Amino acid sequence: xxxxxxxxLLKILVVVSIALGTVAYLIYVERKVAAYAQDRVGPNRAGxxxxxxxxxLQPLADGAKMVLKEDVIPGYxxxxxxxxxxxxxxxxxMIGFAVVPFxxxxxxxxxxxxxxxxxxxxxLYVFAIGSLAVYGIxxxxxxxxxxxxxxxxxxxxxxxxxxxxxxGMSILGMVLIAGSLDLNQIVNWxxxxxxxxxxxxxxxxxxxxxxxAETNRLPFDLPESEQExxxxxxxEYSAMKFGMFFLGxxxxxxxxxxxxxxxxxxxxxxxFHLLNQNQIGFLSAVFKVMVLLFKVALMILFIMWVRWxxxxxxxxxxxxxxxxxxxxxxxxNLVATAAIVQLIYSSR
Amino acid sequence: MVINNYIFIxxxxxxxxxxxxxxxxxxxxxxxxxxxxxxxxTYECGVRTYGETWVRFRIQYYIYAxxxxxxxxxxxxxxxxxxxxxxxxxxxxxxxxxxxxxxSVGLAYAWAKGVLRWV
Numbered sequence: 001x002x003x004x005x006x007x008x009l010l011k012i013l014v015v016v017s018i019a020l021g022t023v024a025y026l027i028y029v030e031r032k033v034a035a036y037a038q039d040r041v042g043p044n045r046a047g048x049x050x051x052x053x054x055x056x057l058q059p060l061a062d063g064a065k066m067v068l069k070e071d072v073i074p075g076y077x078x079x080x081x082x083x084x085x086x087x088x089x090x091x092x093x094m095i096g097f098a099v100v101p102f103x104x105x106x107x108x109x110x111x112x113x114x115x116x117x118x119x120x121x122x123x124l125y126v127f128a129i130g131s132l133a134v135y136g137i138x139x140x141x142x143x144x145x146x147x148x149x150x151x152x153x154x155x156x157x158x159x160x161x162x163x164x165x166x167x168g169m170s171i172l173g174m175v176l177i178a179g180s181l182d183l184n185q186i187v188n189w190x191x192x193x194x195x196x197x198x199x200x201x202x203x204x205x206x207x208x209x210x211x212x213a214e215t216n217r218l219p220f221d222l223p224e225s226e227q228e229x230x231x232x233x234x235x236e237y238s239a240m241k242f243g244m245f246f247l248g249x250x251x252x253x254x255x256x257x258x259x260x261x262x263x264x265x266x267x268x269x270x271x272f273h274l275l276n277q278n279q280i281g282f283l284s285a286v287f288k289v290m291v292l293l294f295k296v297a298l299m300i301l302f303i304m305w306v307r308w309x310x311x312x313x314x315x316x317x318x319x320x321x322x323x324x325x326x327x328x329x330x331x332x333n334l335v336a337t338a339a340i341v342q343l344i345y346s347s348r
Numbered sequence: 349m350v351i352n353n354y355i356f357i358x359x360x361x362x363x364x365x366x367x368x369x370x371x372x373x374x375x376x377x378x379x380x381x382x383x384x385x386x387x388x389x390t391y392e393c394g395v396r397t398y399g400e401t402w403v404r405f406r407i408q409y410y411i412y413a414x415x416x417x418x419x420x421x422x423x424x425x426x427x428x429x430x431x432x433x434x435x436x437x438x439x440x441x442x443x444x445x446x447x448x449x450x451x452s453v454g455l456a457y458a459w460a461k462g463v464l465r466w467v
Contacts, residue, residue: 008356012363020367067371070380075388087368094364098357115360119353124427145401146390158409161416168423176430235391240375244368316466319412323464327419327455331448334426338433342441345434 012115015102016094023250024059030304031058037308066243074144074236081143086237086244089136093251096129100258103289104268105184113289114184122181126259127168130214133252134160137233140245144236152232155222155315162322163213163220169330170206173337174199174263183259187267195271196264202333204264206326211260213322215252217303219310220318257299261292265299268292411463415455422451 028043035042047057073082099122103113119125134157141153174196175181178189190196197204213220224232234245261267268288313321390397429436429444458464 012360071375090368091364098360147401165419172430176433179434240371319466338441
């Protein structure tokens with residue numbers, strides 16, 4: 001038991017370090033994508049003296065800056081809540097990873113690419129943790145004692161709770177078809193049959209739209225919308241505390257991308273059974289992890305691409321979209337899916 | 349075995365809290381600190397901030413929150429139903445449609461009342 005715990009602890013440390021490293025480079029990639037979308041070159045200086053091209057050391061420079069800058073705490077804030085908010089934001093973003101498989105998981109695998117395997121509530125846990133993130137934002141906005149931050153937090157609370165419903169309902173169809181909440185089982189089902197996006201196209205669209213709203217990404221970034229609210233809920237935060245909100249946001253982007261790929265794009269499987277899932281061994285496991293990573297990278301690039309393509313929604317349009325379009329549509333989608341599945345069962 | 353798996357989540361929670369608190373301590377130790385009155389002012393427009401921030405806000409948020417609770421609990425009810433749908437038979441579908449219709453009437457009522465109109 002002790003050795004298992006130590007092994008898991010090592011796995012957790014590796015996963016968390018890789019995740020944080022990925023986040024650092026995601027910010028770099030985001031800046032590069034933004035730059036090319038706007039016909040600029042983006043960060044290309046950091047590391048030039050050391051002979052490292054393309055400004056690849058930019059994340060290190062950013063990280064060092066966050067640590068070395070003065071951490072200003074304004075005089076009017078509610079200090080305990082002000083300190084607590086970024087901690088909640090990043091912890092909630094990190095522990096959501098626990099049940100997300102990074103590669104093949106199963107009793108016959110030589111290695112389980114998951115921190116807590118065999119948690120049968122699987123995706124429900126991810127959503128439960130994901131909704132904790134709103135506390136970080138609301139506490140930050142409230143504790144800052146700043147009107148912009150407060151408005152951002154209010155918007156955020158209404159937005160996040162509104163989009164949580166379609167987010168939860170959009171995957172119900174997939175859960176119903178696969179008959180399990182466990183992400184491994186859902187991937188295995190997709191490998192045996194077809195990708196989720198084929199059987200649940202509407203569910204996929206609903207999930208995608210709600211996921212953008214839940215991660216506060218453009219076109220739904222109203223909680224921070226720079227042009228009207230300065231910085232929204234993190235207006236009063238500086239140095240590392242601001243960085244923690246930033247890290248939390250990008251961790252959410254990674255989690256959402258993993259979920260999209262696992263639920264709707266077959267996870268670590270390739271279409272037409274190009275990859276034999278029964279094959280076990282080190283090489284095939286590594287290959288499956290690579291397939292999954294590749295798909296996730298494409299998804300993240302898509303999210304960044306959308307940011308520079310679509311303008312921001314107006315707030316009342318945003319709420320209307322959730323309550324008057326997405327929720328009714330997700331109800332209809334669920335009933336239709338259930339009816340079709342029932343038809344298939346009864347025709348057998 | 350089931351308990352063990354939740355212990356792993358606990359371990360991850362500990363690691364996550366460490367990763368969150370450690371940078372704050374590092375920053376508190378090594379970052380420069382020069383306090384001044386202007387810096388500790390509220391970040392708004394440069395003029396002294398006017399009026400209270402911690403005010404009572406609109407009732408509309410409350411109504412949305414109420415609607416959210418109803419639909420969130422509905423979703424939680426739907427999950428176990430969806431997982432065990434294969435073994436439940438056609439009657440489960442009809443029952444769930446009745447459940448969804450009752451809730452949809454609630455949504456339609458709120459819609460017709462104009463509660464969902466954001467002003």
